[in-house]
Structure formats: structure tokens, C-alpha cells
Amino acid sequence: xxRSKNYRASLELFNKAASYDPSEAISLVKSTAKAKFDETIxxxxxxxxxxxxxxxxxxxxxxxxxxxxxxxxxxxxAKGANADAAQKAGADYxxxxxxxxxIKNENWFEFDVAIASPDMMGVVGKIGRILGPKGLMPNPxxxxxxxxxxxxVTEAKAGKIEYRLDKTNIIHCPIGxxxxxxxxxxxxxxxxxxxxxxxxxxxxxxxxxxxxxxxxTMGPGIKVNTQKVLD
Numbered sequence: 001x002x003r004s005k006n007y008r009a010s011l012e013l014f015n016k017a018a019s020y021d022p023s024e025a026i027s028l029v030k031s032t033a034k035a036k037f038d039e040t041i042x043x044x045x046x047x048x049x050x051x052x053x054x055x056x057x058x059x060x061x062x063x064x065x066x067x068x069x070x071x072x073x074x075x076x077x078a079k080g081a082n083a084d085a086a087q088k089a090g091a092d093y094x095x096x097x098x099x100x101x102x103i104k105n106e107n108w109f110e111f112d113v114a115i116a117s118p119d120m121m122g123v124v125g126k127i128g129r130i131l132g133p134k135g136l137m138p139n140p141x142x143x144x145x146x147x148x149x150x151x152x153v154t155e156a157k158a159g160k161i162e163y164r165l166d167k168t169n170i171i172h173c174p175i176g177x178x179x180x181x182x183x184x185x186x187x188x189x190x191x192x193x194x195x196x197x198x199x200x201x202x203x204x205x206x207x208x209x210x211x212x213x214x215x216x217t218m219g220p221g222i223k224v225n226t227q228k229v230l231d
Contacts, residue, residue: 019225025214026185032219033178038069039217040174041185045196046210051165055203058171059164061142062195066184067159069177074156075099075111077120077138082149086115089153096120100127109134113156115144135162163196171196178216189214193229 020028026041033039049056075093076086077100086094093099093111100123102108114131116124116138124131124138131137138144142162146152163171175188193212200208212224 016220019223021228022189022224023182023186025222025224026182026189028222029214029216029219030178030182030185032222033216035216035218039178039219040069041176041178041180042215042217043171043173043175043189043192044211044213044215044221045171045173045193046212047165047169047171047196047204048207048210049165049169049201049204051167051169053203056201057165058196058199058201059139059141059162060195060199061144061160061162062192063155064159064161064175064188064191066176066180066188068161068174068188069180070112070174072113072156072159073111074153075114076149076153077114077116077124078149079117079120082117082119082147085150086153089150090157091115091149091153096123100124103127103130109136111136113144114138115146115149115152115156117147117149118145121145135164161192163192190230197230 029041033041047058049058051057073092074090076083076091077096078086078094079096083094104127114136128137140146143152143155143160161173163173165171173192175192176185197209209226209229212226212229213221214224215221
């Protein structure tokens with residue numbers, strides 16, 4: 001695979017075989033973000049669990065103290081007072097069957113987060129097979145199925161992110177933008193890592209944090225010393 005000139009230049013800034021303290025890794029990843037747009041800083045966490053087993057699932061949500069730097073479009077499935085509350089909280093789209101039909105019939109996905117009040121799960125369930133593969137299915141564990149839709153909207157807008165294992169037992173999450181200063185990225189990093197460590201399943205055996213890697217959208221991965229992630 002042919003790499004860009006910027007990518008090759010970024011590789012010269014650090015030792016690929018080395019693992020760095022979190023603050024140094026964040027400083028390095030900021031320096032590798034050379035694109036003409038404000039790159040997202042992403043974290044990739046490989047865990048020593050087996051996601052095929054229900055008792056080893058790692059999934060949850062956390063509000064990053066400084067957000068992700070991305071404007072989040074929120075859709076809420078709600079009726080009556082819940083719909084009014086969602087609207088007042090700043091939801092971009094609020095509705096019920098008509099929104100489900102729009103998603104199903106028009107392949108419409110102009111939103112980043114879907115929230116639902118519990119009484120709407122009958123409607124949402126009909127499009128679960130469409131929302132699920134895109135990671136948009138409301139879920140109680142992520143706080144996106146809740147009677148307090150207003151709070152869920154506010155948190156989503158403030159930078160709440162969901163973390164979950166993929167099929168290879170890796171969590172992929174944004175922790176901010178390259179334009180964020182070091183301190184903000186570090187705060188977001190520690191908040192997410194703290195949540196993931198706290199979510200360790202009782203059934204997990206051996207080393208839980210197998211590897212932690214930081215990368216900008218277009219840049220190379222930089223390894224973080226797993227012994228220092230919560231220092």
C-alpha cells in the first residue's frame with residue numbers, strides 16, 4: 001500500500017516499536033496530524049476478553065469533558081410530553097412512526113445518535129435490523145433508551161460517546177480533534193480509559209488491556225504504554 005508523503009514524514013517522528021506515556025503519545029499524535037482539515041484523534045483499545053461470550057461484553061457510554069469537536073445530530077423517538085422535552089433540549093429530529101418509515105423507506109440517516117423513550121421501543125424495534133449494523137440502535141446500556149430524553153439529548157450534544165467491542169475485541173472511539181490542546185485531549189483520554197477499565201467484566205481473565213493505540217484520521221498509530229494509561 002502506497003503511503004502519502006505526509007504519512008511517511010510522520011513515521012519519522014517516533015519509534016513504531018516503542019510504547020509511550022499517554023501525554024507523550026498525545027503530543028506525538030497531534031504532530032502527525034498534517035492534513036488540511038482538522039483531523040479527529042482516535043483511540044483503539046484491544047481488550048483481553050472474548051466478545052462472543054455474553055459475560056465478557058464491554059459496552060457503555062461516557063461524556064467526554066471537552067466533547068469530540070464534532071457537531072452531533074440527535075434524533076429522538078418520542079411522543080407527547082417526551083417529544084416536547086426532547087425538542088426543548090435541542091434535538092434535531094423528534095417523531096415516532098413517521099421517522100421510522102423515513103429511515104426504512106428512504107434509507108435516511110441524517111443523524112449521529114438515536115434516542116428513544118421506553119414506550120417507543122415497539123416502533124424502534126421494527127427498524128432494529130437497519131439501525132443495528134450502523135451502531136445507531138438505541139440501547140439502555142448506552143443511556144439512549146431512557147424516560148429522561150431531555151438529559152440524553154443534552155449529554156449527546158455535550159460529547160457523550162458510546163464504546164463497544166467490535167468482533168476482534170477492539171474498541172474504537174474519538175477523543176477529540178487535532179486542534180484541541182494537550183490538556184483537553186488528555187482529560188478526554190483519561191475519562192474514556194477510566195470508564196473502559198471500570199467496565200472490566202468479572203469473567204475476564206489475564207491481561208485486560210492488551211494494547212492502546214492513538215492515531216489521527218490520516219496518521220499512523222502510536223502505541224501507548226498500557227501500564228501508564230491511568231497515571
